[in-house]
Amino acid sequence: LWAPPPSKYWGEPAANPPNPPASPWVCGQQQPETTPLPPTHPRNSAAGPAASPMGNSRSGALSRELLEELQLSTKFTQEELCAWYQSFLKECPGGRITRQQFQGIYAKFFPDADPKAYAEHVFRSFDANSDGTLDFKEYVVALHMTTAGQPSQKLEWAFSLYDVDGNGAISKSEVLEIVMAIFKMINPEDAKHLPDDENTPEKRAEKIWGFFGKKDDDKLTEEEFIEGTLANKEILRLIQFEPQKVKERLKEKEKNP
Numbered sequence: 001l002w003a004p005p006p007s008k009y010w011g012e013p014a015a016n017p018p019n020p021p022a023s024p025w026v027c028g029q030q031q032p033e034t035t036p037l038p039p040t041h042p043r044n045s046a047a048g049p050a051a052s053p054m055g056n057s058r059s060g061a062l063s064r065e066l067l068e069e070l071q072l073s074t075k076f077t078q079e080e081l082c083a084w085y086q087s088f089l090k091e092c093p094g095g096r097i098t099r100q101q102f103q104g105i106y107a108k109f110f111p112d113a114d115p116k117a118y119a120e121h122v123f124r125s126f127d128a129n130s131d132g133t134l135d136f137k138e139y140v141v142a143l144h145m146t147t148a149g150q151p152s153q154k155l156e157w158a159f160s161l162y163d164v165d166g167n168g169a170i171s172k173s174e175v176l177e178i179v180m181a182i183f184k185m186i187n188p189e190d191a192k193h194l195p196d197d198e199n200t201p202e203k204r205a206e207k208i209w210g211f212f213g214k215k216d217d218d219k220l221t222e223e224e225f226i227e228g229t230l231a232n233k234e235i236l237r238l239i240q241f242e243p244q245k246v247k248e249r250l251k252e253k254e255k256n257p
Contacts, residue, residue, distance in 0.1 A: 066137060074144035081140065088136055096133040099123050110185050117181035125160045155226045158239060162225075169219035176205040182240075198238065208238045 062085050070081055089095065102123045106115035126134055126142040134142075145157040160166075164174045180201040183191075191199060198204040212220055212228050212235070229235045 062136070070137065070140050074140055074148070076140065076144065076148070084140070084143075085136055088139060096135050097139070098133055102134065113187065114184040116184075118178075118185055121161055121164070121178060121181055124164075125157060151230060152226055155229055156222070158229075159222045159225045162239070163222075169221055170225060171219055172205065172209050172214070172216055175208055176201060178239075179205045179208070204238060208235060211235045211238070 062082070067078060067081060070076065071078060076084075091097075092101065099120070103116055103119040106119035106122075109115070123134070126138055128138050128141070142157070145153050149157075159170065162170045162174055162178050164177055183201045183204075196203075198207050209216075211232055212224065214220060229239070
């Protein structure tokens with residue numbers, strides 16, 4: 001499932017990053033175990049609690065407890081997490097990324113399109129506590145689910161993306177809303193090569209809904225969505241779209257990080 005992978009934006013982990021210090025704080029400056037978590041930086045804290053559970057954002061340190069939790073829940077290595085954490089803080093010194101910053105990331109990949117609507121939906125699906133910002137934990141979990149997780153985990157994320165109102169079921173109108181957002185990012189030249197029965201948002205949404213065998217006013221559960229998509233590659237193709245120019249941009253970024 002495609003969305004500009006966070007790892008492609010923040011940068012891949014270094015080949016041989018230095019070993020973190022053996023202290024209560026890792027991936028950054030050592031701090032006493034009793035050091036309280038500081039408030040988030042006002043420049044980046046549009047919402048959310050005053051203290052972030054991600055670590056000590058002022059010193060650029062990540063707590064060992066959270067590091068171990070992320071290693072278990074995502075299977076990323078300590079070296080990968082440390083490298084991504086340092087890159088994350090360079091872009092967001094306050095330790096949180098706002099909705100506007102997130103939309104800015106997408107704008108870099110789609111200079112000739114309008115990715116705002118799709119970026120808004122992706123941000124919503126990543127913002128686990130619905131506080132209007134993403135901290136490092138939410139970022140890493142999202143990175144794992146969209147790029148490194150099992151097919152079923154990726155589809156769990158896709159379901160949350162399409163479940164716009166968050167009520168646990170997908171309607172045909174919600175499918176159309178996400179597909180319309182995707183079409184705003186499609187280059188006109190790429191759109192010319194789409195099959196006649198899926199070259200508009202309405203046609204594509206109709207085709208997706210038809211594969212699930214649902215009536216217009218039916219709802220699609222998460223189980224139905226995952227099972228149906230795993231069983232039919234056509235559905236998987238239809239619910240995602242990777243514009244050719246973005247493919248080229250990502251490849252170029254891999255060559256010249």
